[in-house]
Amino acid sequence: xxxxxxxxxxxxxxxxxxxxxxxxxxxxxxxxxxxxxxxxxxxxxxxxxxxxxxxxxxxxxxxxxxxxxxxxxxxxxxxxxxxxxxxxxxxxxxxxxxxxxxxxxxxxxxxxxxxxxxxxxxxxxxxxxxxxxxxxxxxxxxxxxxxxxxxxxxxxxxxxxxxxxxxxxxxxxxxxxxxxxxxxxxxxxxxxxxxxxxxxxxxxxxxxxxxxxxxxxxxxxxxxxxxxxxxxxxxxxxxxxxxxxxxxxxxxxxxxxxxxxxxxxxxxxxxxxxxxxxxxxxxxxxxxxxxxxxxxxxxxxxxxxxxxxxxxxxxxxxxxxxxxxxxxxxxxxxxxxxxxxxxxxxxxxxxxxxxxxxxxxxxxxxxxxxxxxxxxxxxxxxxxxxxxxxxxxxxxxxxxxxxxxxxxxxxxxxxxxxxxxxxxxxxxxxxxxxxxxxxxxxxxxxxxxxxxxxxxxxxxxxxxxxxxxxxxxxxxxxxxxxxxxxxxxxxxxxxxxxxxxxxxxxxxxxxxxxxxxxxxxxxxxxxxxxxxxxxxxxxxxxxxxxxxxxxxxxxxx
Numbered sequence: 001x002x003x004x005x006x007x008x009x010x011x012x013x014x015x016x017x018x019x020x021x022x023x024x025x026x027x028x029x030x031x032x033x034x035x036x037x038x039x040x041x042x043x044x045x046x047x048x049x050x051x052x053x054x055x056x057x058x059x060x061x062x063x064x065x066x067x068x069x070x071x072x073x074x075x076x077x078x079x080x081x082x083x084x085x086x087x088x089x090x091x092x093x094x095x096x097x098x099x100x101x102x103x104x105x106x107x108x109x110x111x112x113x114x115x116x117x118x119x120x121x122x123x124x125x126x127x128x129x130x131x132x133x134x135x136x137x138x139x140x141x142x143x144x145x146x147x148x149x150x151x152x153x154x155x156x157x158x159x160x161x162x163x164x165x166x167x168x169x170x171x172x173x174x175x176x177x178x179x180x181x182x183x184x185x186x187x188x189x190x191x192x193x194x195x196x197x198x199x200x201x202x203x204x205x206x207x208x209x210x211x212x213x214x215x216x217x218x219x220x221x222x223x224x225x226x227x228x229x230x231x232x233x234x235x236x237x238x239x240x241x242x243x244x245x246x247x248x249x250x251x252x253x254x255x256x257x258x259x260x261x262x263x264x265x266x267x268x269x270x271x272x273x274x275x276x277x278x279x280x281x282x283x284x285x286x287x288x289x290x291x292x293x294x295x296x297x298x299x300x301x302x303x304x305x306x307x308x309x310x311x312x313x314x315x316x317x318x319x320x321x322x323x324x325x326x327x328x329x330x331x332x333x334x335x336x337x338x339x340x341x342x343x344x345x346x347x348x349x350x351x352x353x354x355x356x357x358x359x360x361x362x363x364x365x366x367x368x369x370x371x372x373x374x375x376x377x378x379x380x381x382x383x384x385x386x387x388x389x390x391x392x393x394x395x396x397x398x399x400x401x402x403x404x405x406x407x408x409x410x411x412x413x414x415x416x417x418x419x420x421x422x423x424x425x426x427x428x429x430x431x432x433x434x435x436x437x438x439x440x441x442x443x444x445x446x447x448x449x450x451x452x453x454x455x456x457x458x459x460x461x462x463x464x465x466x467x468x469x470x471x472x473x474x475x476x477x478x479x480x481x482x483x484x485x486x487x488x489x490x491x492x493x494x495x496x497x498x499x500x501x502x503x504x505x506x507x508x509x510x511x512x513x514x515x516x517x518x519x520x521x522x523x524x525x526x527x528x529x530x531x532x533x534x535x536x537x538x539x540x541x542x543x544x545x546x547x548x549x550x551x552x553x554x555x556x557x
Contacts, residue, residue: 014316014317017316017317017319018319020314020315020316021314021315021316021317021319021320021323022323023201023313023314024310024313024314024315024316024320024323024324025310025315025319025320025321025322025323025324025326025327026201026323026324026327027200027201027204027309027313028071028306028309028310028313028320028321028324028327029054029324029325029327029328029331030201030204030327030331030339030342031200031204031309031347031350031351032054032073032074032306032309032324033051033054033222033328033331033339034222034225034342034344034347035050035074035347035351036050036051036053036054036073036074037050037051037225038050038225039074039075039076039078039079039298040053040074040079040298042076042079042080042083043078043079043080043082043083043086043098043298044083044086044094045086045094045095045098045298047225048229049098049296049297049298050074050297050298051229051328051332052233052292052295052296052297053073053074053292053295053297053298053299053300054073054074054324054325054328055232055233055295055325055328055329055332056233056288056291056292056295056297056325057072057073057074057288057289057291057292057297057300057325058071058072058073058288058300058321058322058324058325058328059321059322059324059325059326060072060284060287060288060291060292061284061285061287061288061300061321062284062318062319062320062321062322062325063284063287063318063322064280064283064284064287064288065276065280065281065283065284065285065318066265066270066276066277066278066279066280066281066284067264067265067268067270067276067281067284067302068270068271068276068317068318069264069268069270069307069310069311069315069318069320070261070264070265070268070276070281070284070302070307070321071264071302071303071306071307071309071310071321071324072261072284072285072288072300072301072302072303072321073300073301073303073306074298074299074300074303075257075260075300075301075303075305075306076139076143077256077260077301078253078256078257078260078298078299078300078301079298079299081249081252081253081256082098082101082249082253082298082299084249085097085101085246085249085253086098086101095236095296096236096238096239096242097239097242097245097246098296098298099236099237099238099239099293099294099296100238100239100240100242100243100246100293101242101246101249101250101253101299102238102289102292102293102297102298102299103238103289103290103293103294104243104246104247104250105250105253105254105257105286105289105299106285106286106287106288106289106290106291106292106293107286107290108250108251108254108286109254109257109258109282109283109285109286109289110282110283110286110287110290111286112254112258112279112282112286113279113280113281113282113283113284113285113286114283115279116279117279117282118277118278118279118280118281118282125374125377125397125398125401126266126363126367126374127367127370127374127375127377127378127381127401128377128378128381128397128398128401129262129263129266129267130360130363130364130367130378131364131367131377131378131379131380131381131382131385131397132259132263132381132382132385132397133263133267133304133358133360133363134359134360134361134364134382135381135382135383135384135385135386136260136263136304136305136358136385137304137355137356137358137359137360138355138359138382138385138386139158139385139386140304140305140351140352140354140355140358141352141355141356142158142159142161142162143158143351144348144349144351144352144355145161145162145165145348146161146165146348147176147180147220147344147345147347147348148176148177148180148345148348148349148352149165149172149173149176149177149180150172150173150174150175150176150177150218150219150220150345151165151168151171151172151173153165153168157386157387158386159386159387173218173219175218175219176218176219176220176343176344176345177345179207179210179211179219179343179345179346180207180345180346180348180349180352181349182203182206182207182210182349183203183204183206183207183345183346183349183350184203184349184350184352184353186199186202186203186206186207187199187200187202187203187349187350187353188353190202190203199313200309200312200313200350203346203349203350204342204346204347204350207342207343207345207346207349208341208342208343208346211341211343212341219343219344219345220343220344220345221340221341221342221343221344222339222340222341222342222344222347223340223341224344225344229332229336230332230333230334230336231332231333232329232332232333233295233296233297234295235294235295236294236295236296237294238293238294253299256301257285257289257299257300257301257302258282258285258301260301260302260303260304261278261281261282261285261301261302262278262281262302263302263304264281264302264303264304264307265277265278265281265302266278267304267360267363268307268311271316271317281302285300285301285302288300304358305351305354305355305358308354308355308357308358309350309351309354310324311357312353312354312357364378373404377397377400377401377404380396380397380400381396381397384396384397412446412447413445413446413447413448413449413453413456413457414445414446414447414460415431415443415444415445415446415457415460415461416428416429416430416431416443416444416446417429417430417431417432417441417442417443417444418442418443418444418475419442420442420546426442428444431443431460431461431462432462433462433463434462434463434464434465434466434467435462435463435464435466435467435470435472435500435502436466436467436470437466437467437468437469437470438468438469438470438553438556439467439470439471440470440471440473440546440549440550440553441462441470441471441472441473442473442475442542442546443461443472443473443474443475444474444475445457445474445475445476445479449479449481449482449483449486454483454485454486454488454489455489457486457489458489458492458493461493464496464497464499464500464502467497467500467502468500468501468502469501469502469553469556470497470500470502470503470553471502471503471504471505471549471552471553472493472497472502472503472504472505473505473507473542473545473546473549474490474504474505474506474507475507475508475542476506476507476508476509476513477507477508477534477538477541478508479513480510480512480513481513482513482516484520487516487517487520487522490504490522490526491522491525494525494526495525503527503530503549503552504526504530505530505531505532505545505548505549506526506530506531506532507532507541507542507545508532508533508534508541508542509531509532509533509534509541510533510534511533514531514533517531529548530548532544532545532548
């Protein structure tokens with residue numbers, strides 16, 4: 001448990017980073033209040049609920065995650081996944097269901113963190129993660145085009161919205177577009193100066209001032225979406241009666257949140273250059289959601305866009321997310337009338353820049369150059385991310401990767417003959433097509449011996465038509481997992497060898513495999529005297545088997 005908690009040294013704020021973290025936290029708070037409200041609307045609940053999530057989830061997660069920069073806040077994928085889970089509920093019952101769902105999501109994530117289940121991420125290939133991250137980055141950019149251009153497409157899919165916007169350029173609201181482009185220009189221009197830390201804030205302030213001075217009609221502002229309440233959330237309790245109804249939705253939404261968090265953990269290193277511990281990030285996200293459930297907030301997860309906004313705004317430590325939560329509270333209590341005036345095109349410009357910074361172009365090039373299979377998996381996941389709900393895109397990509405891995409691994413298995421050389425290293429050769437009389441043949445298997453490759457292994461074994469008093473030495477060192485299909489292959493081959501007065505000897509077996517041979521009854525069939533355990537000395541088991549095989553053949557003379 002102690003290794004899941006950050007040390008006092010990690011938490012202690014640094015005076016040299018204080019100003020940068022304060023500015024980054026303020027920038028995030030101002031920029032993401034409307035985004036959180038929009039995410040709450042996606043979840044089909046009151047927009048204010050999204051703000052409550054920012055207040056609680058960000059600082060809570062910052063105290064426990066391994067990732068220094070990870071922003072744990074509202075995300076579109078989680079909101080969309082939640083919306084489908086809340087369809088049967090309405091009114092106050094919906095808020096109770098939401099609180100129960102978020103609590104269960106938090107508990108699931110916390111337990112996975114305690115059980116060190118971050119290792120599950122090894123089943124998510126890098127090619128899938130790169131495709132997912134780049135797909136999310138593109139969605140971040142495309143998702144802001146409506147606010148940037150002032151044209152609200154009727155299509156739900158962001159790619160379709162973009163194409164529709166391009167087909168209706170005559171309906172673009174040019175004042176909105178100019179305000180958004182001006183904000184982008186200011187931020188990019190200041191990024192090359194000593195004021196780069198203030199770029200995002202100055203861009204938003206300038207855009208807000210211009211809209212206020214010129215009173216540009218038709219430019220959408222935060223107040224046009226919803227009013228920011230000048231109050232803190234009230235404590236609410238989840239409904240235990242809804243636990244079983246929310247169990248399956250909680251599991252599926254948890255997976256989405258953890259995969260999104262993994263995208264941040266695996267792509268954004270800590271200041272020391274090391275990548276975060278995913279299990280600790282699971283734990284931190286769990287704490288954040290448990291805390292959020294008691295203010296009836298929507299689920300929070302590792303946000304790539306939020307993390308990118310923090311980093312681009314100059315974040316130096318985990319205090320950025322703590323300050324961001326505090327600033328959200330202050331803004332709601334004190335400055336909500338001013339935040340109401342921020343133009344949406346300016347915020348869109350800020351988020352678009354964050355989206356571009358999230359793109360992993362060099363990583364995508366590396367994956368593409370690695371090989372055709374990982375390249376196709378990356379493109380598949382990227383494409384799916386753009387056209388189907390995010391909660392399915394990664395899962396489909398992982399499923400296809402596992403399927404291709406099985407196919408690839410089963411086709412790459414190879415059986416070779418190992419020919420001993422007196423006073424020299426053994427020579428590898430193609431196995432003989434047939435086993436001769438009084439012959440010792442040493443075989444070794446390269447690749448996996450799981451079920452999909454067993455047929456190929458069986459077809460590569462020498463035929464036994466002419467065998468008599470012969471021995472096959474099958475090297476098994478390194479094969480620590482064998483399944484029933486492979487055991488059946490060996491069983492049939494041993495039976496055929498026995499009919500030819502011949503033997504199979506298994507060489508370099510580890511203890512776990514031997515136990516499996518005992519449980520299946522195969523050890524009795526092959527003969528315990530024909531099984532040679534692996535030893536620390538490489539080749540010792542083979543030399544023992546070879547001596548026994550020679551003695552067994554000679555005994556027939």
